[in-house]
Amino acid sequence: MDIVVFDNVTKIFGKSKVIKALDNASFRIPSKVVAGLLGPNGSGKTTSFKLIMGFLKPNSGKISVFGKDPWIDEYSVRRRIGYLPEKPVYPYVSVYKFLKHIGKMQGVDIREVERIIRLVGLEEYKFFNIRGLSRGYLQRLGLAQALIGDPELLLLDEPTANLDPLSRKQILDLIKDLKKELGITIIIATHILPELQEVADYVVYINKGRIIEAGKLEDLTHKYFVHTYYYVETSDPRKLASRIIMEEYVRGIEVRDNGLLIKINSAYKEDLLNILTSSELSVYVKNIKHVTTELGELYEKLSRAS
Amino acid sequence: MKNYRERVKKIMLQSEYLLSLKATAIYIIAIIIGIMFSLASIYRAISFLAPIGFIFGSFLVLLLIIIAGPMIDEINEGHIQLYLATGLSRLEYVASWYIVAVVYPVLAIFLAIVLPVLIIDPSSLFTRISPYSQRLVPTMLTFAFAISLQLLNNVSLGFLFGLVRKSKGAAYLVATFLAFLLPFILSVVISILGILTGYYEGYHAIYLLMLPFDPLWSYNVFSYGPIYLSETTILIPPIVTTIFSLILILNHAKHRLEV
Known part of the structure; x- marks a missing residue:
């Protein structure tokens, strides 16, 4: 089932100087996907989010x-959506008072609010004034207010923008946990592609208000011959690695847990699968799954295509 | 019915929250002014109070529209998105602000005028307390209703223009115009016409324009002179314009407010 459907939507701002967002x-x-909404600045990502939230009315479509x-x-x-705006502006109150109010509005028990405060790691700062929080903690607060009320869809507009690497990683881990534990649909608008590629499995690329591509990350990977990663669960990672590395289309191999992370150009997907399922290697292979794609490369190719 | 109750509950919750954040100090000032009105009216006649009423009434309009100002900031700066994201509708959001900026303070001022009389000297309600006054109860109630309607109407109009233009300046301008400039302009116009033609009473009807915006002023002007209007007649225009403004505010919030 599709949660969000845009059908020939046009949104125009301004009267004298018209901007087609x-x-x-x-x-x-x-x-149940984690979708990346990609595109350069001013491409229409935030407008799309605002339209999904019903903050803006489309001119047509x-x-x-x-x-x-x-x-x-x-x-x-x-009430079914959690939303983290790109530049959230908070009132000058304590973290707890603000989240308690959001909880009340959602009809959520105070214990649930406390649970979310713990989940996003804001426990220590609960009684701090929002004004005094660092950017990283403000983003956590944004995530907390978005998570209150058990949303079925989470919209995150640049959730890791302007954060230091540690805060960025923490926020990303949090998003990964949400994907894994809650299984909700998440749409993320971001420029930080290497991070997004760790979680996204669906991509919408937008430029100058036009949708250039939309689809499963794996499908787009094959369509644009982008480098991609497969995880092969195996009983003997080292042996399998020493065999696979011989293939010239393999761009990299990393032993991870009980398996191998293999990087190839998606054009050679069939070749890789053939060799992994051959009688020589199939005895070692337990499972093969597509992990992610070089989103930066995909972004570049889509930008050129647009 | 359940949905309706839920909506009312949300509006009240949001109003309570906004009140705790934004307007406590201004509320206290408004209530103090209301009590001053009340005390003044206990010991003075309404005719004596009218000029003071005009000045205080005008300042109260400005005071209340200042309470509504942060709503425009919230819309322009994006706070509103966080509140709407909780499931609050645009109409509920604007309604909660209307309650905080208009309904609650007007109610507070109304009660601040009426209640102290009962507390300080209930017997004064039924006796003539100055050679100028009538009995206090009808005078007090008329006065309290008039000033409350004046505030409701003028602040609602300021609120409406501020919301539509998404501009605090527009709200303040409309409120200032209605509270201070309109009576002044009309008086000047009538004076000039009177001087030019030597016939003042003929232009008295121009003051009818003030009926919806300043019932206190209208009491002064139309309780004697060439045009006489009853107290009830004077109260009807501001009620009508207030209801009309409120409908326009809610309609704009529901159908046109983009954030």
Whole structure:
């Protein structure tokens, strides 16, 4: 089932100087995926988020979120979404007071609010004024307010922007945990592609308000011959690695836990699968799965295509 | 019905939260001014109070529209997105601000005018306390209603313009115009016409323009002179314009407010 559907959506800002933020944009986001909304600055990512939230009304076209129009059925749509804006502006109150209010509005028990405060690691700062929080903790607060009320869809607009590497990693780990534990649909708009590629399995690329590509990361990887990573679970990682490295299309191998992380150009996917399932190696191979793709490379190719 | 109750509950929750954040100090000032009105009206006649009422009433309009100012900031700066993301609708958000900036303070001022009379000297309600006054109860109630309607109407109009233009300046401008400039401009216009033609009473009807915006002023102008209007008649125009403004505010919030 598709959670978000944009059907020829156009959004125009301004009267004298017209800016087309979205131009006949059509895409779909299926449920239970982590989707990356990619594109350069000013491409229409934040506008798309605001349209999904029902903050803006499209000039033409149709938007459906959970099967409803978010501008009209704003209440029933938004209560199922957690939203972290790109530049959230918070009131000057304590973390606890703010989150308690959000919880009350969502009809959520105070114990649930406390649980989320622990989940995002804000326990120590609970009674601090929001004004005094560092950027990393402000992002955690943003995630906390987005998570209150058990959302089915999480919209994260640049969740790791302007963060130091450690905070960035912590936020990313948190998103990974959310994907793993809650199994909710997450849409992330970001520029930090190496990080996104660790979690995303669906991509929408947008440029100047036009949707250039939308689809499963694996499908786009094959379409644009992008370098990609496969994880092969094996009973003998070293032996398998010494054999696979002989193949000239293999760009890298890393032994990780009980398996191998193999980097190849997606054009050679069949060759890799053939060799892994051959009688010589199949005895060592327990499982093969696509892990991720070089999103930077995909981004570059999509940018050129647009 | 359940959905309706849930919505009202959310509006009240949000209002309570906004009140705790934004407006406590201004509320205290408004209530003090209300009590001053009340005390003044216990010991003075309404006719004596009218000029003071005009000045204080005008300042109260500005005070209340200042309470509504942060709503425009929230819309422009993006706080609103966090609140709407909790499932609050645009209409509920604006309604909660309207309650905080208009309904609660007007109610507080109304009660601040009426209640001290009962507390300080209930017997004064039924006796003539100055050669100028009538009995205090009807005078006090008329005065309290008039100033409350004046505030409701003028602040609602300021609120409406501020919301539509997404500009605090527009809200303050409209409120200032209605509270201070309009009476002044009309008086000047009538004076000039009177001087030019030597016929003042003929232009008295121009003051009818003030009816929706300043019932206190209207009491002064239309309780004697060439045009006489009853107290009830004077109260109707501000009620109508307030309801009309409120409908426009809620309609704009529901159908046109983009954030």
